[in-house]
Amino acid sequence: xxxxxxxxxxxxxxxxxxxxxxxxxxxxxxxxxxxxxxxxxxxxxxxxxxxxxxxxxxxxxxxxxxxxxxxxxxxxxxxxxxxxxxxxxxxxxxxxxxxxxxxxxxxxxxxxxxxxxxxxxxxxxxxxxxxxxxxxxxxxxxxxxxxxxxxxxxxxxxxxxxxxxxxxxxxxxxxxxxxxxxxxxxxxxxxxxxxxxxxxxxxxxxxxxxxxxxxxxxxxxxxxxxxxxxxxxxxxxxxxxxxxxxxxxxxxxxxxxxxxxxxxxxxxxxxxxxxxxxxxxxxxxxxxxxxxxxxxxxxxxxxxxxxxxxxxxxxxxxxxxxxxxxxxxxxxxxxxxxxxxxxxxxxxxxxxxxxxxxxxxxxxxxxxxxxxxxxxxxxxxxxxxxxxxxxxxxxxxxxxxxxxxxxxxxxxxxxxxxxxxxxxxxxxxxxxxxxxxxxxxxxxxxxxxxxxxxxxxxxxxxxxxxxxxxxxxxxxxxxxxxxxxxxxxxxxxxxxxxxxxxxxxxxxxxxxxxxxxxxxxxxxxxxxxxxxxxxxxxxxxxxxxxxxxxxxxxxxxxxxxxxxxxxxxx
Numbered sequence: 001x002x003x004x005x006x007x008x009x010x011x012x013x014x015x016x017x018x019x020x021x022x023x024x025x026x027x028x029x030x031x032x033x034x035x036x037x038x039x040x041x042x043x044x045x046x047x048x049x050x051x052x053x054x055x056x057x058x059x060x061x062x063x064x065x066x067x068x069x070x071x072x073x074x075x076x077x078x079x080x081x082x083x084x085x086x087x088x089x090x091x092x093x094x095x096x097x098x099x100x101x102x103x104x105x106x107x108x109x110x111x112x113x114x115x116x117x118x119x120x121x122x123x124x125x126x127x128x129x130x131x132x133x134x135x136x137x138x139x140x141x142x143x144x145x146x147x148x149x150x151x152x153x154x155x156x157x158x159x160x161x162x163x164x165x166x167x168x169x170x171x172x173x174x175x176x177x178x179x180x181x182x183x184x185x186x187x188x189x190x191x192x193x194x195x196x197x198x199x200x201x202x203x204x205x206x207x208x209x210x211x212x213x214x215x216x217x218x219x220x221x222x223x224x225x226x227x228x229x230x231x232x233x234x235x236x237x238x239x240x241x242x243x244x245x246x247x248x249x250x251x252x253x254x255x256x257x258x259x260x261x262x263x264x265x266x267x268x269x270x271x272x273x274x275x276x277x278x279x280x281x282x283x284x285x286x287x288x289x290x291x292x293x294x295x296x297x298x299x300x301x302x303x304x305x306x307x308x309x310x311x312x313x314x315x316x317x318x319x320x321x322x323x324x325x326x327x328x329x330x331x332x333x334x335x336x337x338x339x340x341x342x343x344x345x346x347x348x349x350x351x352x353x354x355x356x357x358x359x360x361x362x363x364x365x366x367x368x369x370x371x372x373x374x375x376x377x378x379x380x381x382x383x384x385x386x387x388x389x390x391x392x393x394x395x396x397x398x399x400x401x402x403x404x405x406x407x408x409x410x411x412x413x414x415x416x417x418x419x420x421x422x423x424x425x426x427x428x429x430x431x432x433x434x435x436x437x438x439x440x441x442x443x444x445x446x447x448x449x450x451x452x453x454x455x456x457x458x459x460x461x462x463x464x465x466x467x468x469x470x471x472x473x474x475x476x477x478x479x480x481x482x483x484x485x486x487x488x489x490x491x492x493x494x495x496x497x498x499x500x501x502x503x504x505x506x507x508x509x510x511x512x513x514x515x516x517x518x519x520x521x522x523x524x525x526x527x528x529x530x531x532x533x534x535x536x537x538x539x540x541x542x543x544x545x546x547x548x549x550x551x552x553x554x555x556x557x558x559x560x561x562x563x564x565x566x567x568x569x570x
């Protein structure tokens with residue numbers, strides 16, 4: 001490594017260290033993502049060598065098992081392939097260190113913060129580097145600040161870490177690069193890599209499922225010699241797809257005994273489009289910067305003349321639009337700060353940010369509007385900080401004055417005092433044990449920042465990393481899953497577990513929890529229509545779900561019939 005490269009890497013590592021201290025100390029609890037599912041998933045991979053998290057889940061949540069005696073996990077497990085190296089390092093430090101300090105006591109907490117910071121910084125670098133690629137000019141600070149603070153990137157990077165959406169936000173950038181390579185100088189290898197990337201994205205985060213239409217661009221680009229192109233490149237694309245898809249299907253079958261996509265059973269019989277998009281806590285209210293994308297779309301269509309450019313723009317834009325529409329028809333709704341699920345689509349926002357299509361006074365006006373959007377986003381983050389460990393209750397008017405800021409000052413003083421103590425050196429000796437990992441991450445970020453993204457091999461290395469990581473996890477799961485189930489059976493572990501056979505029971509905790517949450521919020525709003533809708537949905541779901549219970553040693557069927565859902569945290 002050259003001296004300059006080492007010096008820059010060192011500076012990045014110091015920034016990484018400072019941000020780690022801030023994030024770990026600002027929110028000392030660092031909430032477990034999805035009620036501890038991902039903590040359990042990583043632990044199960046490392047300690048058991050499988051994806052069955054039933055013996056890692058808390059007794060209250062780990063009540064239901066599938067007919068294969070696995071915990072039916074609705075959440076995407078592909079992200080573990082990206083987090084596992086950092087988790088392994090932090091677990092090793094925790095196991096072999098004699099310290100019981102703050103940073104050592106919970107290796108998962110540190111692993112999530114370091115992983116999240118790494119991918120968040122990678123995302124920010126990609127945003128900065130893609131401006132010249134897309135618009136043939138450098139990004140200025142106003143545009144970067146608008147995207148960083150106008151969206152919820154800053155929140156899920158540094159305030160509430162541990163979000164799978166930040167990780168998935170990298171993949172649309174990868175898709176664009178691979179589309180460029182596949183159509184610029186077509187080679188079978190590039191189509192194979194595109195198939196790997198596209199399919200891994202789908203198992204990484206359900207939000208990336210809506211980019212599955214991108215291959216249609218090949219039909220537009222190669223329309224003049226379509227038959228020859230299909231014969232030449234389709235097998236390579238298919239090979240990439242099935243390299244990831246086959247082990248994923250095997251893993252899902254081992255988990256549930258049926259072939260199903262993780263979130264395929266969360267579609268509700270009511271819709272929440274208004275609550276998700278508008279409402280007092282909807283995406284466009286909390287993060288109004290996305291409204292500017294509609295103006296950017298109009299300007300982009302006017303600028304892009306060719307059918308290829310318009311086709312590519314349409315296919316990328318289609319992903320977040322379809323996602324929001326589908327999300328509004330699910331039990332999940334929107335129960336957190338800001339447009340978290342749209343972090344996956346930051347590339348699309350960048351593509352449609354109107355400042356890149358305007359000049360002079362029009363651009364100045366865009367900057368002014370962007371500043372107002374940023375202020376609104378920051379203000380709503382103060383509102384949400386009223387209860388950082390609670391849920392963001394959509395559809396309720398929170399503030400009619402600025403009490404969110406004044407009431408929060410004591411809490412912020414407490415949080416910031418934690419950060420200050422960390423920067424002064426409290427437990428810093430323990431955190432230094434993680435510095436070699438930070439240095440390695442910093443070098444990877446440096447190489448990303450220096451790379452010519454359209455030509456560099458760094459993308460090839462990343463694709464090779466997540467592909468090999470997922471395949472190794474799958475091999476271990478296939479070889480260990482049944483053995484571990486037999487071991488748990490020999491210890492009578494399943495004596496108090498409810499054995500189920502069907503997707504409704506597999507998704508009971510998540511779906512019923514969300515219905516109950518929506519019902520509660522409807523009552524708080526005094527919305528009689530949705531009170532009735534959610535109560536009807538609860539009754540219909542419950543009556544169908546109990547028919548999927550096979551073995552019931554704890555009387556769960558009776559509880560569900562009596563609508564006693566104390567075992568569900570909502």
